[in-house]
Amino acid sequence: MITVKKLVKRFGPKIVLRGLDFEVESGEFVALLGPNGAGKTTFLRILASLSRPAMGEVRIAGYHLPGQASAVRRRLGVVSHQPLLYGDLTAEENLRFYGRMYAVSDLNARIAEVLDMVGLAPRRRDLVRTFSRGMQQRLAIGRAVLHDPDVMLFDEPHTGLDQDACVMLDTVLREVAARGRTVVMTSHDLARAADMASRFDVLSRGKIVASVRRDEMDTTDNLLAFYRDAVQEREA
Amino acid sequence: MKREAKLSTRNSSLSAPRSPLRDFLRALWAIVWKDLSAEWRSRELLTAMLIFSLLVILIFNFALELDARARASVTAGVLWVTFAFAGTLGLNRSMATEKDRGCLNGLLLAPVDRSAIYFGKAIGNLIFMFTVELIVLPVYSVLYNINLFRPGLLLVILLGSIGYVAVGTLLSTMAVQARTRDILLPILLFPLIVPVMIAAVKASGGFLQGLPWIEVSTWINLLIVYDVIFVAVAFMFFDYVVEE
Numbered sequence: 327m328i329t330v331k332k333l334v335k336r337f338g339p340k341i342v343l344r345g346l347d348f349e350v351e352s353g354e355f356v357a358l359l360g361p362n363g364a365g366k367t368t369f370l371r372i373l374a375s376l377s378r379p380a381m382g383e384v385r386i387a388g389y390h391l392p393g394q395a396s397a398v399r400r401r402l403g404v405v406s407h408q409p410l411l412y413g414d415l416t417a418e419e420n421l422r423f424y425g426r427m428y429a430v431s432d433l434n435a436r437i438a439e440v441l442d443m444v445g446l447a448p449r450r451r452d453l454v455r456t457f458s459r460g461m462q463q464r465l466a467i468g469r470a471v472l473h474d475p476d477v478m479l480f481d482e483p484h485t486g487l488d489q490d491a492c493v494m495l496d497t498v499l500r501e502v503a504a505r506g507r508t509v510v511m512t513s514h515d516l517a518r519a520a521d522m523a524s525r526f527d528v529l530s531r532g533k534i535v536a537s538v539r540r541d542e543m544d545t546t547d548n549l550l551a552f553y554r555d556a557v558q559e560r561e562a
Numbered sequence: 563m564k565r566e567a568k569l570s571t572r573n574s575s576l577s578a579p580r581s582p583l584r585d586f587l588r589a590l591w592a593i594v595w596k597d598l599s600a601e602w603r604s605r606e607l608l609t610a611m612l613i614f615s616l617l618v619i620l621i622f623n624f625a626l627e628l629d630a631r632a633r634a635s636v637t638a639g640v641l642w643v644t645f646a647f648a649g650t651l652g653l654n655r656s657m658a659t660e661k662d663r664g665c666l667n668g669l670l671l672a673p674v675d676r677s678a679i680y681f682g683k684a685i686g687n688l689i690f691m692f693t694v695e696l697i698v699l700p701v702y703s704v705l706y707n708i709n710l711f712r713p714g715l716l717l718v719i720l721l722g723s724i725g726y727v728a729v730g731t732l733l734s735t736m737a738v739q740a741r742t743r744d745i746l747l748p749i750l751l752f753p754l755i756v757p758v759m760i761a762a763v764k765a766s767g768g769f770l771q772g773l774p775w776i777e778v779s780t781w782i783n784l785l786i787v788y789d790v791i792f793v794a795v796a797f798m799f800f801d802y803v804v805e806e
Contacts, residue, residue, distance in 0.1 A: 374671060375670075375671070376667060376670055376671070377805075378805055396673045396674075396675075397673070399671055399672065399673040400673040402671065404667075404671055406664060406667070408663055408664030408667070409663055409664070410663065410664045410665055410667055410668035410671075411663060411665070411668075412596065412600055412659070412663070412665060413663065414599075414600035414601075414603040414604045414659075415596065415599060415600055415603070419596075419599060423592055423595070423596045424668065424672070426588055426589070426591075426592035426595075427588075427589050427592055427593075427669070427672035427674060428672060428673065429585055429588060453603070469668070
């Protein structure tokens with residue numbers, strides 16, 4: 327579903343991604359782990375077609391970036407730590423707006439389904455600026471799945487959420503992943519990632535330095551040890 | 563169970579036959595609707611533009627104690643200075659709303675031609691600009707005892723506002739990505755809108771002083787050319803401006 331070969335991204339003289347290779351099969355849930363500044367967000371922005379690679383090949387669902395960005399965008403749902411929602415619109419109006427942008431058919435019914443899925447149906451007519459951070463993040467997930475994308479990109483979706491909101495968000499994330507979508511999620515929270523992902527890739531200094539499947543990691547402690555080893559080896 | 567079945571069969575947005583023009587117009591209208599709805603709720607942008615405009619014309623009214631003849635000659639300048647400064651406030655605020663919660667990324671992630679985003683934002687900005695002008699004109703007429711509701715002047719305001727907003731929307735999209743966005747926009751914008759300001763002031767002054775059409779038409783033509791050039795330039799470069 328996602329194929330990335332020898333990806334390079336520069337910001338001026340600074341090289342952020344250094345020949346990164348990455349492959350995700352359809353239906354996989356990949357947790358992308360790495361220290362701050364490893365290039366996780368930059369990588370996700372390239373996959374989301376928000377940033378242009380300097381070199382390398384990126385293909386999503388058979389379409390290449392940036393040449394076929396519009397076809398890729400139609401198949402992508404993106405959730406970041408920012409909600410990408412308008413505070414002065416209601417939850418329903420936000421979804422209606424994005425539904426029109428994605429040309430979603432039967433929009434009213436779809437909005438009702440999505441609000442129901444993220445547990446915000448009773449608050450549909452409330453302004454988003456009155457929502458808690460957790461509610462905004464759940465609505466952000468609703469916005470991202472509104473057009474029924476094949477691929478979901480989550481960029482540290484738990485940032486700034488309290489424990490209760492994280493648990494609620496996890497429930498929605500699991501529901502999204504359970505529908506057979508391909509998911510790539512960056513996270514600093516290894517325990518949360520361990521709970522949901524089917525594969526863990528470690529990104530350090532602009533490259534994927536290690537990868538392991540969930541069935542090869544029986545405990546969160548093992549995952550933590552694996553992560554530390556991978557990062558330290560790269561740093562050395 | 564029922565809900566899951568409904569969700570799993572959905573993919574209609576991908577399989578439906580698509581018309582690029584219809585998608586373009588749908589996205590454009592969605593953005594205009596969104597901007598107007600949000601502004602209707604908050605009234606932040608229009609309030610700021612209006613208060614600023616009214617204060618400017620009030621200050622000019624007290625600062626320049628003018629006789630009737632002098633009034634006709636300075637009116638065009640005062641009006642366009644007011645519109646230009648108030649417009650900058652509006653352009654800054656309009657784009658800041660997109661940036662604050664990452665909404666600009668939300669727009670850029672949509673599978674629509676990015677020029678639809680530009681035109682949607684520009685039309686929204688133009689509506690805000692016209693709204694302010696519609697309120698400022700009668701207030702100015704009363705304060706300065708001069709009739710501003712003349713077809714020629716209204717045409718100049720229409721053309722001048724289009725040129726201002728065309729370049730302003732493009733530059734505000736650039737400026738909003740910088741940390742110093744509030745001061746960056748006027749620094750980028752004002753040098754570029756000098757031609758439209760000169761043409762608009764000259765044409766407005768001509769109509770207020772009752773000059774014949776032939777003497778004003780040069781400035782009107784310049785405004786039209788400027789509008790066409792900047793709309794075309796923005797259409798071509800918006801994609802590059804928003805790309806990282």
